[in-house]
Amino acid sequence: MQKQGKAIAMISGGLDSTLALALVRRQGIEVKAVNFYTGFCITETQRRKGGRADGSVPRNEALRAAADLEVDIEYVDISGSEYLDMLVHPKYGYGANANPCVDCRVFMMRKAKAIMEAEGADFIFTGEVLGQRPKSQRRDTLRIIERDSGLDGRLLRPLSAKLLPPTIPEQTGIVDRELLEAISGRSRQRQMELAKELGVVDWPQPAGGCCYLTDESFAKKFFDVLDTREAAGEERRIVPEDVVLLSTGRHFRISPRAKLIVGRSEVENALLEHHVPGRARLEAKDVLGPIALVEGEPTWEERMLAARIVARYGKGKDAPKVAVEWREGELVETYEVEPERDEARVEALRI
Amino acid sequence: MPAPARTLDTSGRLCPFPIVETAKAVRSLDEGAVLLVISTDAGIATDMPMWCKATRNEHLGTFREGSAWKSFVRKRAR
Ligand code: SF4
Numbered sequence: 080m081q082k083q084g085k086a087i088a089m090i091s092g093g094l095d096s097t098l099a100l101a102l103v104r105r106q107g108i109e110v111k112a113v114n115f116y117t118g119f120c121i122t123e124t125q126r127r128k129g130g131r132a133d134g135s136v137p138r139n140e141a142l143r144a145a146a147d148l149e150v151d152i153e154y155v156d157i158s159g160s161e162y163l164d165m166l167v168h169p170k171y172g173y174g175a176n177a178n179p180c181v182d183c184r185v186f187m188m189r190k191a192k193a194i195m196e197a198e199g200a201d202f203i204f205t206g207e208v209l210g211q212r213p214k215s216q217r218r219d220t221l222r223i224i225e226r227d228s229g230l231d232g233r234l235l236r237p238l239s240a241k242l243l244p245p246t247i248p249e250q251t252g253i254v255d256r257e258l259l260e261a262i263s264g265r266s267r268q269r270q271m272e273l274a275k276e277l278g279v280v281d282w283p284q285p286a287g288g289c290c291y292l293t294d295e296s297f298a299k300k301f302f303d304v305l306d307t308r309e310a311a312g313e314e315r316r317i318v319p320e321d322v323v324l325l326s327t328g329r330h331f332r333i334s335p336r337a338k339l340i341v342g343r344s345e346v347e348n349a350l351l352e353h354h355v356p357g358r359a360r361l362e363a364k365d366v367l368g369p370i371a372l373v374e375g376e377p378t379w380e381e382r383m384l385a386a387r388i389v390a391r392y393g394k395g396k397d398a399p400k401v402a403v404e405w406r407e408g409e410l411v412e413t414y415e416v417e418p419e420r421d422e423a424r425v426e427a428l429r430i
Numbered sequence: 431m432p433a434p435a436r437t438l439d440t441s442g443r444l445c446p447f448p449i450v451e452t453a454k455a456v457r458s459l460d461e462g463a464v465l466l467v468i469s470t471d472a473g474i475a476t477d478m479p480m481w482c483k484a485t486r487n488e489h490l491g492t493f494r495e496g497s498a499w500k501s502f503v504r505k506r507a508r
Contacts, residue, residue, distance in 0.1 A: 112484075116446055123445045126473050136472045139445055139480070146480035153453065154446045 084253035085109040085200040086235075087191055088150065091289065092140025094270055094282040095238060096206030100148050101277040102237040103204055106255055112150045113194055114141035115187050118158030118319070119291040124326045128346045140283045147281060155190055162186060163317045166292070167305060171223070176298035178290065180215035181223060188228030195233070202233045202248040209239040209263040218243075238262045238270075291326060300325050303332060303430045307375075310335055324354060328371075330430040331388060337377035338430075339385045341392050342369040359407040361389045366401060368393020387419035388428075431490060431502045434466035435459060441470045441498060448474055449481050452503065456487060459505045464490065467501040474499045 086103055090096040090112045104110055116123075122137045145152035165186050169179030191203050207216055214220060221243070225234045232247040235254065240246075241261035248254040262269045274280070291297045304325070305315045324340060327347050331339040339361075342348035348370040352360075359373040371389045373382075382405065390401035396418045405412045419425055438455045440448040448469045455465055467478065475492050478501040482489035490502035 114446070116450075120445075126445050126471055136476070139449075139473060139477050142446075142449065142477055142480045142484065145484035149486070150484060151486075152481070152484045154450045156450065 083107065083109070084202070084248060085111070085198065086248075087195045087198065087200050087203045088112045089187060089191055089203065089205045090114055090141050090144055090152075091206070092142070092144040092283065093206065094267070094274065094279075095208055095211075096141075097144040097147070097279055097282055098270060098273050098277065099204055099206040099237045100144060100150060101279055102259060102273075103235075103254070104148055104150065105277070106258060108253065110150045111194075111198060111200065112141070112145045112152040113191055114152060114154050115190065116154055116156045116158055117162060117183075117290070118322050121289050121291055121294075124291070128344070138283075140289075143281065147279070153194070155194070157186065157190060158319070158322070160318075163319070163322075167315055167317055171220075174212075174214050174293065176293050176295055177301040178292040178298075180212070181220055183292075184215060184224045185227045188224060188230055188234065192228055192230055192233075201253055202235050202246065203230060204235040204237055206238060207236045209236070209242055211263075211265055235259075297325060300330050300430050303330075303338075307332075307335065307338070320354060323350070324372075327351065328369075329392075331385075331425075331428040332430050333373070333377060333381045333385055333428060334375075337373055337375040337381050337385070339371060339373050339388060339428075341371040341389060355406075359405055361386060361406075362404050363390055363393040363395055364402040364404050364413065366393050366395035366398070368395065368401075383414065383416060384419070386414045386416045388425060390416055390418035391420070391425065393418075431466075432464050432504075434502065435463035437466045437468065439468045441468060443469070444471045445473050445477065449477055452478070452481065452501075453485070456485075456503065456505050461505055461507045463505055465503045465505070467503065469499045469501065470497060472499070474501060478503065 086108050088100050088110050090100060125137050165182050169182040171181035174180050195203055235246045238260045239262055240259035242263055249256040304321055309315045327350050328340040328342050333339050342351050351370045351372055361371040369392050373385050386403040389403050395401040400415050401418055403414050403416055438451060440451050448471055452467050459465055478492050479489045482503060487506045488504040490504055492499055492501040
C-alpha cells in the first residue's frame, strides 16, 4: 500500500493555487502548504500602514486557502540577503518590471525541496498554469524551474499536468494523472468550473498582484537605487532597509548625489523616523508638514531644493516663506525657503 | 479564558510574523496547553482563527484591548 503519499504545496492563496491544493487533497494525499515571505508583499505593507484606504484590513490569502482546505501551513521567511542578491543579479532576467519571476521561482523551489526532504514528502506542487504568464509560465520556463531547483520529476503542476510530461508521483501511482487538469492560457473559464466542482467558493478578487516587484512605479525606485550605487562606484545591491523605504513615501531624485523621501501620512512619517541615522531629517517648523529624509551628499542648492519640496507638502505651502529644519547627526540648521511652486519641476524629479 | 502556559508578545511585528512566531511557540508547548498571543497587527483577528483551523489547533478567542489584540490558542492533542 504505497498509495498514501505526502506532498508540499506552494501556495499564494490565489484561485489557481487553491484549486491545485483541492485537486491534490481529494486524492487522499497528505499535504503541507508553504508560503514564502519575500518582504515585497503588498498585503503586508498595506497592513503596516494600517489597512486599506477604506479602512478594511487585507486578509492573508495563503492562510485563508490553507484554512478552507484544512491543510497545515508553514511560512518561510526568505527575505534575507540571499534573496536580495538574486533580485539584483537574476540569471534569467526581469519580467516587465523589477520581477525576476523565473529566478524567484527557482529560489523558492529550492527552499521547498529542502522542506520536502525534511518532511519526507514525495513531491512538490504549485498552482502554475501553462502559458498563463508571458514569461514565467511558458513550457520551457516551467522546465527550467524544475531543472534548476533540482526537482527533476518531482514538481507537479496539477492544473496543467495532462499537458506536461508525467512526473514521478504520477508514474508511481501516488497521484492519479487522470484526476488532474489540462488547463493552459489566460482564460479562467475552466478554473471557474473547477471551483464549482471542487466546492471552492472563496478566493481573492481581483486575482494576483501581491508582489511589489511587478509594480511599475516600485520598479523605477528599485532600479534608481541600483543605478545610483553603481554610478557612485559602489556595488549594485539592495539591503533590507532599502526594501522598507522603497515602499514608503514620495521619492525624488534631487541629483545623482541626493535623494529625498517625503512621508505621505502619519504612519509613513512615523516609519521614516526609524530610518533617520545616516540621513538628514527635514521637517517644517511652526506649520504642520511631513517628515522627510535626504540620502547622500547634497550641495547647498540641492539642500534648498529639498527644503522647498518639503515646505510644499506641508500646511505652509501657500505661505511666502516656511522655516524648514535640517537635522543631520549633531548638526541642526533652519532654512527659510519659499515652498516650491513649480509643479512640473516637482513632478520631473519624482522617481 | 484559561490561564495561558505561555505569553508571546509580537507587538510591532506584522503579517506574517505574528503567525510565524505563534507556530514556533505552539511547537514547544505541551499538548492541551494554552498560548496567549499579543499582537498589534489588526490582521491577527482574521489570521489567528484561520491559522488554527489550518493547523487544527483550537482558537479560543481573539479580543481587542486598546491598540493591541489578545488571542488564546490551545494546542491540539495528537
Ligand atoms: S511575482 Fe514576485 S514573488 Fe511572484 S515569482 Fe515574480 S518576483 Fe517572485
